[in-house]
Amino acid sequence: MGAWSKRLYIFLVYCFFYLPLLAMFLYSFNAAKYTTAWGGFSLKWYAALLRNNGLLDAALNSFLVAVCAASLATLLGGLAAVCLKRYSFPGRRALFIGILLLTVSPDIVMGISFLILFIACSVQLGFLTLLVAHTALCAPFVAVTVLARLEEFDEYLIEAARDLGASEAKALLHVLLPLSAPAVAAGWLLSFTLSMDDVLISTFVTGPSFEVLPVRIYSMVRLGVKPDVNALSAIMFALTLSLVLLAQVITQLRRK
Amino acid sequence: MTTPPILELRGVSKNFGNTLALHNINLEIANGEFLTLLGPSGCGKTTILRILSGFEAPTRGAVFLNGQEITSSPPELRQVNTVFQSYALFPHMSVWDNVAFGLRMQKRPKVEINQRVAEILRRVHLAEYGDRMPRQLSGGQQQRVAIARAIINNPLVLLLDEPFSALDLKLRKQMQFEIKHLQRQIGITFVFVTHDQEEAFAMSDRVVVMNEGTVIQVGSPQEIYEEPESLFVARFVGEINVLEGDIRAARPGGTYQAEVEGVPFILHSRREFAEGETVKVLLRPEDLKVYLEQEKAQQPPFFLGTINETVYKGATVDILRTLDNGKKLQAAEFFNEDDADITYRPGDRVSVTWVEGWEVVLNAEGE
Structure with a gap:
């Protein structure tokens, strides 16, 4: 392949991935009411978005749930990974398989089962039920991510710490945690993303009193894509992009 | 303590x-x-x-x-x-x-x-x-x-x-x-x-x-x-030659008359052995003395054998040889300033003995 055809090939690959996002981004500045035609540049949908309190509330709710669920899931999943790696106990293998199973089980099944469980326990659907469901959704992913990192962890480091007078808890805090920090951070970010854009489970486990963004968007676009959704999506994508860039910059700085 | x-x-x-x-x-x-x-x-x-x-x-x-x-x-x-x-x-x-x-x-x-x-x-x-x-x-x-x-x-x-x-x-x-x-x-x-x-x-x-x-x-x-x-x-702690022996008679002071690989020797040991007991005689390579047969006749007892191989190790030379009864032995000699040439060649006939008292005698079952 010549240099030009190589570049063309790469270009096509990027188009495949990013053209839809680019289209959405451009159309968020479209003055026309419908997505079908270009009606000139405008920021009015961004302005409309700011006035749409329902949508902003939903976004705030989503953010709140995502931060809480990601943090809880990171705690639980991280501890599960440490426990799977460090200790042998009856049912260890069952726990491991159970966690793997959760990462591949369909969201719709999880959504329905949570709904049945919450109804059976007569729990009011809302923030708490959403938090519980999202934590359960994310924790296995954190466990798998952290466990992968711990696989290459030298067990003697914990022994060395204890030999030098650290209790088990202190050894985990001063040695294991800092060394698995990248995986823990990755697990948190993954959880945050999973929770932030989950439609299926959220549809089942939240009630009208507590609306989250993906569910709200989903119900909006059922009647056709409105340009303010484009604006919202563009903002969300920009946020994601800056998060990824931030993470890159931080890792680069730490290497130096 | x-x-x-x-x-x-x-x-x-x-x-x-x-x-x-x-x-x-x-x-x-x-x-x-x-x-x-x-x-x-x-x-x-x-x-x-x-x-x-x-x-x-x-x-x-x-x-x-x-x-x-x-x-x-x-x-x-x-x-x-x-x-x-x-x-x-x-x-x-x-x-x-x-x-x-x-x-x-x-x-x-x-x-x-x-x-x-x-x-x-x-x-x-x-x-x-x-x-x-x-x-x-x-x-x-x-x-x-x-x-x-x-x-x-x-x-x-x-x-x-x-x-x-x-x-x-x-x-x-x-x-x-x-x-x-x-x-x-x-x-x-x-x-x-x-x-x-x-x-x-x-x-x-x-x-x-x-x-x-x-x-x-x-x-x-x-x-x-x-x-x-x-x-x-x-x-485990080094190269060693193990020879088979039989106690013939016990003498006072931890001295035994014995036959080692068919040759009568005097053995010294702090251990107690009975007459007729089978023993193992352990000798470090550096405790063995090797003489060419044509050198002036050694005082018996000694073994007769043939040089197999010499291995140059820098500070020492390892000499591998076979006794006439087929037993293989390993000896190590330090270079001598006055006699820098190690003159043994494969096939040379040699007599072998050791410094009396440097042997270790063990019960044959003492594995």
């Missing part, structure tokens, strides 16, 4: 599932001693170390440190520190932070920590390396950090688990010397684990030879090498 032992194992056994890793170990270690546990891999020497450091609990028996029973106290509460085989330096901490870790866990005042870390880094010649990360250091430097990190806590006993296995030969010799020197300086009891007999002999006051979970022999390096109590020890 008039002072009580710093460390004592009483009847210690350890099972891993159905396998017996240690069997009834009794060991007393004197304060300030350099003791080495020597044995092939899987002999239980590392298990003893892990029981001393607290990472394994014995199935039976008790461990005492400075007169206090510590059998079931956790590692962090024992005044014992370990230099790990892989060093186990904390990769996310600088050399300084690695060394300071123990004192920080003890919550010592900051001023004291700074002063002690600086001092110990000077002692192991790493004063300039405090802010380096472990991965930026050479193997020998990492080794010294591991030692500094352990001894800064003033342990009663320092445990070293094959600490040189990752180093090349030259560096290993240098570190052996440095560690021995350090041990003399600070006077801490060292318990050292290795499978390398040369290393064990070079460093230790006392060597404990182990095999299959039991202690086979305890003694000074010289005792172990020159007076092995079993064929296992004799073979």
Whole structure:
């Protein structure tokens, strides 16, 4: 392949991935009411978005749930990974398989089962039920991510710490945690993303009193894509992009 | 020993599932001693170390440190520190932070920590390396950090688990010397684990030879090498020739008339043997004397044989030859200043004997 055809090939690959996002981004500045035609540049949908309190509330709710669920899931999943790696106990293998199973089980099944469980326990659907469901959704992913990192962890480091007078808890805090920090951070970010854009489970486990963004968007676009959704999506994508860039910059700085 | 032992194992056994890793170990270690546990891999020497450091609990028996029973106290509460085989330096901490870790866990005042870390880094010649990360250091430097990190806590006993296995030969010799020197300086009891007999002999006051979970022999390096109590020890600590013999008559003073490989010899031993008993006569290669047959006739007794091969080893020459009855022997001769040529050639006829009294005589069953 010549240099030009190589570049063309790469270009096509990027188009495949990013053209839809680019289209959405451009159309968020479209003055026309419908997505079908270009009606000139405008920021009015961004302005409309700011006035749409329902949508902003939903976004705030989503953010709140995502931060809480990601943090809880990171705690639980991280501890599960440490426990799977460090200790042998009856049912260890069952726990491991159970966690793997959760990462591949369909969201719709999880959504329905949570709904049945919450109804059976007569729990009011809302923030708490959403938090519980999202934590359960994310924790296995954190466990798998952290466990992968711990696989290459030298067990003697914990022994060395204890030999030098650290209790088990202190050894985990001063040695294991800092060394698995990248995986823990990755697990948190993954959880945050999973929770932030989950439609299926959220549809089942939240009630009208507590609306989250993906569910709200989903119900909006059922009647056709409105340009303010484009604006919202563009903002969300920009946020994601800056998060990824931030993470890159931080890792680069730490290497130096 | 008039002072009580710093460390004592009483009847210690350890099972891993159905396998017996240690069997009834009794060991007393004197304060300030350099003791080495020597044995092939899987002999239980590392298990003893892990029981001393607290990472394994014995199935039976008790461990005492400075007169206090510590059998079931956790590692962090024992005044014992370990230099790990892989060093186990904390990769996310600088050399300084690695060394300071123990004192920080003890919550010592900051001023004291700074002063002690600086001092110990000077002692192991790493004063300039405090802010380096472990991965930026050479193997020998990492080794010294591991030692500094352990001894800064003033342990009663320092445990070293094959600490040189990752180093090349030259560096290993240098570190052996440095560690021995350090041990003399600070006077801490060292318990050292290795499978390398040369290393064990070079460093230790006392060597404990182990095999299959039991202690086979305890003694000074010289005792172990020159007076092995079993064929296992004799073979493990160096090259050895094993000759078959029969006791013909016992004489007073530990002297026996015997037939060795069909030739009558006088044997010396502190052990008791009965007439007619089959024995093994052990001879180190360097204890054998080899003469060309045409040289002036030796005083009998001697063996007759043929040179097979000579192997040049630098300081010594190994001479392999076959006795007339088919037995193969190995001898080692040092170069002689006056007689620089080793004149043996394969096929030369030789007579072989040994310095009387340098032989070790063992019961034939004493494997």
